[in-house]
Amino acid sequence: MVSGRFYLSCLLLGSLGSMCILFTIYWMQYWRGGFAWNGSIYMFNWHPVLMVAGMVVFYGGASLVYRLPQSWVGPKLPWKLLHAALHLMAFVLTVVGLVAVFTFHNHGRIANLYSLHSWLGITTVFLFACQWFLGFAVFLLPWASMWLRSLLKPIHVFFGAAILSLSIASVISGINEKLFFSLKNTTRPYHSLPSEAVFANSTGMLVVAFGLLVLYILLASSWKRPEPGILTDRQPLLHDGQ
Numbered sequence: 001m002v003s004g005r006f007y008l009s010c011l012l013l014g015s016l017g018s019m020c021i022l023f024t025i026y027w028m029q030y031w032r033g034g035f036a037w038n039g040s041i042y043m044f045n046w047h048p049v050l051m052v053a054g055m056v057v058f059y060g061g062a063s064l065v066y067r068l069p070q071s072w073v074g075p076k077l078p079w080k081l082l083h084a085a086l087h088l089m090a091f092v093l094t095v096v097g098l099v100a101v102f103t104f105h106n107h108g109r110i111a112n113l114y115s116l117h118s119w120l121g122i123t124t125v126f127l128f129a130c131q132w133f134l135g136f137a138v139f140l141l142p143w144a145s146m147w148l149r150s151l152l153k154p155i156h157v158f159f160g161a162a163i164l165s166l167s168i169a170s171v172i173s174g175i176n177e178k179l180f181f182s183l184k185n186t187t188r189p190y191h192s193l194p195s196e197a198v199f200a201n202s203t204g205m206l207v208v209a210f211g212l213l214v215l216y217i218l219l220a221s222s223w224k225r226p227e228p229g230i231l232t233d234r235q236p237l238l239h240d241g242q
Helices: 002-030 046-063 077-107 116-140 146-182 195-219
Strands: none
Touching: 002 046, 002 195, 046 077, 046 116, 046 146, 046 195, 077 116, 116 146, 146 195
16 A cells, blocks of 8 residues: 555656656747757756756656665665766756856856846755765765764755755746746736746646655655665565555
8 A cells, every 4th residue: 555655656756747847848949939059048948948857857856766665675786876877867957957047148148146046046056066976975985984874864865855945946936037037028927927927837836746746755754765674564565566
């Protein structure tokens, strides 16, 4: 029963994550003119897509690697490598997304890092970089003692959830900022709720739903990786429904 709920949650999570990315792509393609890599506004359109994909969807999925029951048995190293690789992929997408927005701003002589959205976003990316390098150095490389890993594990777990929460806040503020700028001088401004605003707001709600579900799975005690010595009490989870 527990296993069924877990995999149903994973299925819902995958659907929500895919919808977050596809909705953002559709918004940029249908209402904002599509994509390019030439310093124009169409280059900016890569920014929301890559940030949603990297900082929210891939990051959220990477955070849940140790919730898979298959990761509870056998060697832990392959799961550590998968966890690190997915986070690295998320970070690469994020960096490319930042390159897109900074290049567009510089090409158009627009100031960088002046809004609350940009401050929140760059802080989140900085924390993400620190989190990844700390995790790689302490939990993946063999030099760190068990004492050090035990000391840093709660901090690593806390910042993992905190960075996801900050990513969601950054995306929501970014969607709001983009709508204010894009619909400021149109016949149907933001406050009249044109179809683009409805669609973009809905995309933001999907991002929130995805993030809340990731946090729920992370915090559900029955789905956490058991500590050594108590695995046998929960091992049937691997075989339920199989």
